[in-house]
Amino acid sequence: xxxxxxxxxxxxxxxxxxxxxxxxxxxxxxxxxxxxxxxxxxxxxxxxxxxxxxxxxxxxxxxxxxxxxxxxxxxxxxxxxxxxxxxxxxxxxxxxxxxxxxxxxxxxxxxxxxxxxxxxxxxxxxxxxxxxxxxxxxxxxxxxxxxxxxxxxxxxxxxxxxxxxxxxxxxxxxxxxxxxxxxxxxxxxxxxxxxxxxxxxxxxxxxxxxxxxxxxxxxxxxxxxxxxxxxxxxxxxxxxxxxxxxxxxxxxx
Amino acid sequence: xxxxxxxxxxxxxxxxxxxxxxxxxxxxxxxxxxxxxxxxxxxxxxxxxxxxxxxxxxxxxxxxxxxxxxxxxxxxxxxxxxxxxxxxxxxxxxxxxxxxxxxxxxxxxxxxxxxxxxxxxxxxxxxxxxxxxxxxxxxxxxxxxxxxxxxxxxxxxxxxxxxxxxxxxxxxxxxxxxxxxxxxxxxxxxxxxxxxxxxxxxxxxxxxxxxxxxxxxxxxxxxxxxxxxxxxxxxxxxxxxxxxxxxxxxxxxxxxxxxxxxxxxxxxxxxxxxxxxxxxxxxxxxxxxxxxxxxxxxxxx
Numbered sequence: 001x002x003x004x005x006x007x008x009x010x011x012x013x014x015x016x017x018x019x020x021x022x023x024x025x026x027x028x029x030x031x032x033x034x035x036x037x038x039x040x041x042x043x044x045x046x047x048x049x050x051x052x053x054x055x056x057x058x059x060x061x062x063x064x065x066x067x068x069x070x071x072x073x074x075x076x077x078x079x080x081x082x083x084x085x086x087x088x089x090x091x092x093x094x095x096x097x098x099x100x101x102x103x104x105x106x107x108x109x110x111x112x113x114x115x116x117x118x119x120x121x122x123x124x125x126x127x128x129x130x131x132x133x134x135x136x137x138x139x140x141x142x143x144x145x146x147x148x149x150x151x152x153x154x155x156x157x158x159x160x161x162x163x164x165x166x167x168x169x170x171x172x173x174x175x176x177x178x179x180x181x182x183x184x185x186x187x188x189x190x191x192x193x194x195x196x197x198x199x200x201x202x203x204x205x206x207x208x209x210x211x212x213x214x215x216x217x218x219x220x221x222x223x224x225x226x227x228x229x230x231x232x233x234x235x236x237x238x239x240x241x242x243x244x245x246x247x248x249x250x251x252x253x
Numbered sequence: 254x255x256x257x258x259x260x261x262x263x264x265x266x267x268x269x270x271x272x273x274x275x276x277x278x279x280x281x282x283x284x285x286x287x288x289x290x291x292x293x294x295x296x297x298x299x300x301x302x303x304x305x306x307x308x309x310x311x312x313x314x315x316x317x318x319x320x321x322x323x324x325x326x327x328x329x330x331x332x333x334x335x336x337x338x339x340x341x342x343x344x345x346x347x348x349x350x351x352x353x354x355x356x357x358x359x360x361x362x363x364x365x366x367x368x369x370x371x372x373x374x375x376x377x378x379x380x381x382x383x384x385x386x387x388x389x390x391x392x393x394x395x396x397x398x399x400x401x402x403x404x405x406x407x408x409x410x411x412x413x414x415x416x417x418x419x420x421x422x423x424x425x426x427x428x429x430x431x432x433x434x435x436x437x438x439x440x441x442x443x444x445x446x447x448x449x450x451x452x453x454x455x456x457x458x459x460x461x462x463x464x465x466x467x468x469x470x471x472x473x474x475x476x477x478x479x480x481x482x483x484x485x486x487x488x489x490x491x492x493x494x495x496x497x498x499x500x501x502x503x504x505x506x507x508x509x510x511x512x513x514x515x516x517x518x519x520x521x522x523x524x525x526x527x528x529x530x531x532x533x534x535x536x537x538x539x540x541x542x543x544x545x546x547x548x549x550x551x552x553x554x
Contacts, residue, residue, distance in 0.1 A: 009356075013352045013355060091339060092340070096339075098303035098304065098305055098331070099357065101325075251305065251306055
């Protein structure tokens, strides 16, 4: 097995009994639950004027906006900090880096796991959306959801969100591994999320700020969709390369 | 065959600490006690030997193979524990070993084998966060042994252990070297510990290697002091000074001559002919600890 394969297999064991593993399920489910509760408990005046498909898209967009604006950047921040802190806390870098494996393999495995968590959590959100819509059909018929779920819209937007989050993921992984302090890592992520909340509303700067790139995927005029997908994923690859290079050269983890 | 060989190994820190021109020679199959007071550079040396720090100069060879930043293959022969054991508290002992087993691509039976060696089979499936310090230390050694190493590098392994734990650890390390034929390089400031198990010692002080060899060679170099029990210690001291021997009064009836210039029987005869009452006279073997403190210029007290 390759060095990266072995490092990934080891990461899989480290995730057992950890909060990080549960977060993959809890974060998207919380967004779904809150959205369902909000719509189900709201008082609507009369039936919606939207068609069944339009209501589906309105509901799915609402879910995804909540995800990309707030939950996704906070999820990436926390997961990166938890994954890195598994080594910083008990000082296990000195054991890992004294093993006959290339140093970069440990960094690459962490980054890969973080990216995989974002993919899984976003996929769960996309898969839970039709189920949540079905619940709303019964709890709030006036909302207007009817007909089949917008599977194509969900698949395209979920994939685009993940790709656009590439640079944010790579940056946050580097910060969490580079600095031993949990607080530093969380502060950078929270600051990025808050700044992204404001910058994400700007058509001029939003597509260039790593924490607000996924937001652009859901902008009303999706002019920037391709731009953020390309910049997010290529920027993520570039930042991953820089992080690997830096980690390989540094003395400790 | 040398398990560890360094030539002019140097690493300096901005604080002024570090190690300077270390020429370590650790024979394969030995238990090498690496001694030095806190801050002498023991952990820096160990981190250099494991590729965790980059040297400013010098070379490292493990079993004849050069270890560099690019060539990490020699580490395959090494198991290590630096300072405290590196353990994931949220995982069980078994799962901790499983992490390293997967990284080294070893067969699952190795986990059972090392658990048996460190006698942790019964507690293997309990979370590490509930382990005692001694159990953690044993699990740390099991981790170091997992890759079936020819060389075990342990940094202060008895830190924080109670006396029973220290005895247990000493027996375990002796078994490693004896039954398993592993070279054990163990740093410590607990000199009595090292004295009981080391076949070779290296003494580090202020980043420099002050001595390297067997404990016997160390004693031969410094010799054992002559201890004289007498009625009047002060008078014997004065008399010996006239004879040209450097004597120290230990208490009113005991005199110590650290490096006698004459044979013991001549000193004895001279004292008796001078009218001193000598009750006993003989060599007192120095402990490694005493030698260590003499070499590093510190008070044993």
